[in-house]
Amino acid sequence: MSIHVKNNIHWVGQRDWEVRDFHGTEYKTLKGTSYNSYLIREGKNVLIDTVDHKFSYDFVLQLEQEIDLNDIDLIVINHAEEDHAGALSHLMSKIPNTPIYCTENAIDSIVGHHHHPEWNFNVVKTGDTIDIGNGKSLVFIETPMLHWPDSMMTYMTGDAVLFSNDAFGQHYCDERLFNDEVEQNELMEQCLRYYANILTPFSPLVTAKINEVLGFNLPLDMVATSHGVIWRDNPVQIIEKYLEWANEYQEDKITIFYDSMSNNTRMMADGIAQGITEADPNVAVKIFNVSRHDKNEILTHVFGSKGILVGSSTMNNVMMPKIAGMLEEITGLRFKGKKAGAFGSYGWNGGAVDRIHSRLTDAGFFTTVGLKTKWRPDSNALSECREHGRQIAKQWALTPLTDTNSSVTVEDTNSTPSQVPATANEVSNDQPKIDDVQTAKPSPSCNQTSDDQAMICTVCQWVYDTQTGEPNQDVAPGTAWNDVPDTFLCPECGIGKEVFEPLA
Numbered sequence: 001m002s003i004h005v006k007n008n009i010h011w012v013g014q015r016d017w018e019v020r021d022f023h024g025t026e027y028k029t030l031k032g033t034s035y036n037s038y039l040i041r042e043g044k045n046v047l048i049d050t051v052d053h054k055f056s057y058d059f060v061l062q063l064e065q066e067i068d069l070n071d072i073d074l075i076v077i078n079h080a081e082e083d084h085a086g087a088l089s090h091l092m093s094k095i096p097n098t099p100i101y102c103t104e105n106a107i108d109s110i111v112g113h114h115h116h117p118e119w120n121f122n123v124v125k126t127g128d129t130i131d132i133g134n135g136k137s138l139v140f141i142e143t144p145m146l147h148w149p150d151s152m153m154t155y156m157t158g159d160a161v162l163f164s165n166d167a168f169g170q171h172y173c174d175e176r177l178f179n180d181e182v183e184q185n186e187l188m189e190q191c192l193r194y195y196a197n198i199l200t201p202f203s204p205l206v207t208a209k210i211n212e213v214l215g216f217n218l219p220l221d222m223v224a225t226s227h228g229v230i231w232r233d234n235p236v237q238i239i240e241k242y243l244e245w246a247n248e249y250q251e252d253k254i255t256i257f258y259d260s261m262s263n264n265t266r267m268m269a270d271g272i273a274q275g276i277t278e279a280d281p282n283v284a285v286k287i288f289n290v291s292r293h294d295k296n297e298i299l300t301h302v303f304g305s306k307g308i309l310v311g312s313s314t315m316n317n318v319m320m321p322k323i324a325g326m327l328e329e330i331t332g333l334r335f336k337g338k339k340a341g342a343f344g345s346y347g348w349n350g351g352a353v354d355r356i357h358s359r360l361t362d363a364g365f366f367t368t369v370g371l372k373t374k375w376r377p378d379s380n381a382l383s384e385c386r387e388h389g390r391q392i393a394k395q396w397a398l399t400p401l402t403d404t405n406s407s408v409t410v411e412d413t414n415s416t417p418s419q420v421p422a423t424a425n426e427v428s429n430d431q432p433k434i435d436d437v438q439t440a441k442p443s444p445s446c447n448q449t450s451d452d453q454a455m456i457c458t459v460c461q462w463v464y465d466t467q468t469g470e471p472n473q474d475v476a477p478g479t480a481w482n483d484v485p486d487t488f489l490c491p492e493c494g495i496g497k498e499v500f501e502p503l504a
Helices: 053-066 088-092 104-114 184-214 236-246 264-279 295-304 321-333 351-362 379-396
Strands: 003-006 009-011 014-016 033-035 038-041 045-048 074-076 100-102 121-123 129-133 136-142 152-156 161-165 222-225 253-259 284-289 307-312 339-346 371-374 455-457 500-502
Touching (some): 003 222, 088 104, 100 104, 104 121, 184 295, 184 321, 253 264, 253 295, 253 379, 264 307, 264 339, 264 371, 264 379, 284 295, 307 321, 307 351, 307 379, 321 351, 339 351, 371 379
Parallel strands (some): 074 100, 100 121, 161 222, 253 284, 307 339, 339 371
Antiparallel strands (some): 014 033, 038 045, 129 136, 136 152, 152 161, 455 500
């Protein structure tokens, strides 16, 4: 069944009510999703994207009810992932000579997935256009690494519709197709979840690409996404949200997540949370056990938080495996401008807190000292946890809080092996009290680099080494980053200098 979108544009996609895992098991699609394909019938008939491969036969069968497949003049593939181009093999088996318009990187992906290098590929770049008749054209806009190297958007003049690919979408399935028809809070929750878990690592590119598109001064009547609803009511609202989320977004919120073997670390989490809310009743505190909560929900709250506290029991002198997995995900998402701290209970050795602290620091958080409790927290230890929370609340407050002159004894996880760490169960009057949260120094900005400073691409992690340069772009060995031409592109992902940062 097709759904009328606007004028001669129809939705010919597929709803997937049952899907619960996306990108393997990386993303839980609690609300299902949709695979949005669009049929444009002007002077030329254009199909924009297909659907997930598991719906290939249903998709082609329904498309045949809309149009004689031989009348399709061209196919636009904005993105080659299987949930966008999965039905190509079955479709092209019926119309094998139909031109496919896509980016150069998409050809590699499409051939890799479908193994048909003989298809009639046509490479497009930003600014290229195709006249589709009736005074209307398609304009192509490359969006590499949003969120794949092959990604692009397609804009239709006349109707002022932006086929935005993965940007501005959400994994959200509803019988209704347009944003003004669905429950608004639920919709925005899914938009934020989608951005936080998928697009966060590419936030610098989001800002740059949106500003580039806005610079074209094109009228915008609709944003037709690849997943979820179409934005027809005030479509600029989701673009404004993306600009807000891409700018090191944070709310007055602290997220605490932990894993616990014997509930000791859970008790610490409760005590710390109590202390935070005692010192700052206005801050939102969210607590999650990673073994029992949806990880994508946790990551969405981390995205919206000004700081996080990560707790784990010590097992085999390391952190619990699910905490290690969460920290690996957080490292990959590359959150910016957030604070963090570690806590945990232990029996023989408190290595988990040390490892969490190091991992958070390496992931780019401004880290405070950690808190350890030996065995099960008693009343004194829980009091120390609450005081730790009060100190965290003061140091992380967005506006100054009243100083109660209280102090907290916590372990500095940067202590040397010769130093005996203070724990919440081993506090004496002569042990040092730490009143100020210790934070890691932020990385220097790109314009503060030294001549031999290595630079890392924040998108794909390729490293520019001044000693080797980049011969393929005529950048000689020994060339300092500041002397590398502004036209330089990352050899791996093809993005420019603006996404590079000094390598720690």
